[in-house]
Amino acid sequence: AQKITQTQPGMFVQEKEAVTLDCTYDTSDPSYGLFWYKQPSSGEMIFLIYQGSYDQQNATEGRYSLNFQKARKSANLVISASQLGDSAMYFCAMRVNTGNQFYFGTGTSLTVIP
Amino acid sequence: GAGVSQSPSNKVTEKGKDVELRCDPISGHTALYWYRQSLGQGLEFLIYFQGNSAPDKSGLPSDRFSAERTGGSVSTLTIQRTQQEDSAVYLCASSLELVHDEQFFGPGTRLTVL
Numbered sequence: 001a002q003k004i005t006q007t008q009p010g011m012f013v014q015e016k017e018a019v020t021l022d023c024t025y026d027t028s029d030p031s032y033g034l035f036w037y038k039q040p041s042s043g044e045m046i047f048l049i050y051q052g053s054y055d056q057q058n059a060t061e062g063r064y065s066l067n068f069q070k071a072r073k074s075a076n077l078v079i080s081a082s083q084l085g086d087s088a089m090y091f092c093a094m095r096v097n098t099g100n101q102f103y104f105g106t107g108t109s110l111t112v113i114p
Numbered sequence: 115g116a117g118v119s120q121s122p123s124n125k126v127t128e129k130g131k132d133v134e135l136r137c138d139p140i141s142g143h144t145a146l147y148w149y150r151q152s153l154g155q156g157l158e159f160l161i162y163f164q165g166n167s168a169p170d171k172s173g174l175p176s177d178r179f180s181a182e183r184t185g186g187s188v189s190t191l192t193i194q195r196t197q198q199e200d201s202a203v204y205l206c207a208s209s210l211e212l213v214h215d216e217q218f219f220g221p222g223t224r225l226t227v228l
Contacts (some may be wrong), residue, residue, distance in 0.1 A: 037219075041134060043203070043221065043222060044219060044221060045157075045205065045207070045217075046219075046220035047216045047217065047218070049207075050216065079189075079206075091156055091157065093157075100162060100164075100169075100170070101159055101162075101170065101173065102147065102149075102157075102159045102162075103159065104149075104156040104157040104158070105156055105161070106156040107155075107156050
């Protein structure tokens with residue numbers, strides 16, 4: 001079975017601090033991609049970062065980095081220097097290349113405190 | 115350039131009626147995806163198209179749901195004999211190619227079944 005698990009329904013972080021949002025996944029397919037999306041209160045889904053299962057290096061995009069631990073099947077998102085505008089829902093997702101279906105976690109609500 | 119657009123933005127219907135939701139992907143994007151997001155939940159993958167073809171329809175919740183895509187562009191998601199549990203936000207996304215990293219999401223259609 002394919003599954004994405006986000007165990008933190010809500011997180012708080014002080015402005016300018018770093019925060020880690022957890023994501024674990026489960027798949028028997030050796031070829032897959034892992035994604036993080038941000039969904040502000042306005043509702044739009046915004047792509048943040050991607051990690052392929054064969055990528056050797058952890059993905060980074062500006063203040064976002066993905067801590068990819070393949071053996072543990074985890075793909076945690078690290079946001080450095082949090083900003084008030086980072087307050088949103090964050091979804092971890094997985095695309096399994098066989099079948100090309102996407103699986104989303106239930107999300108983590110991040111609140112950045114001034 | 116124009117992003118993914120969806121119409122209508124809101125739809126209120128009575129139980130038992132049919133509804134049709136429309137998605138206009140970004141021009142040139144060959145892959146198109148439909149998702150459903152219930153209140154406070156993550157995204158549920160429904161179906162994807164590569165061109166006009168939908169290789170896997172197993173994500174559709176029931177046989178009341180169908181989707182088509184014509185001309186490799188516009189897609190419609192049709193729900194027949196709507197039920198109250200169909201109430202959700204229906205999101206459409208497109209990507210340049212099927213295995214491209216980033217999906218661009220539309221604003222969604224909020225469906226309410228009374």
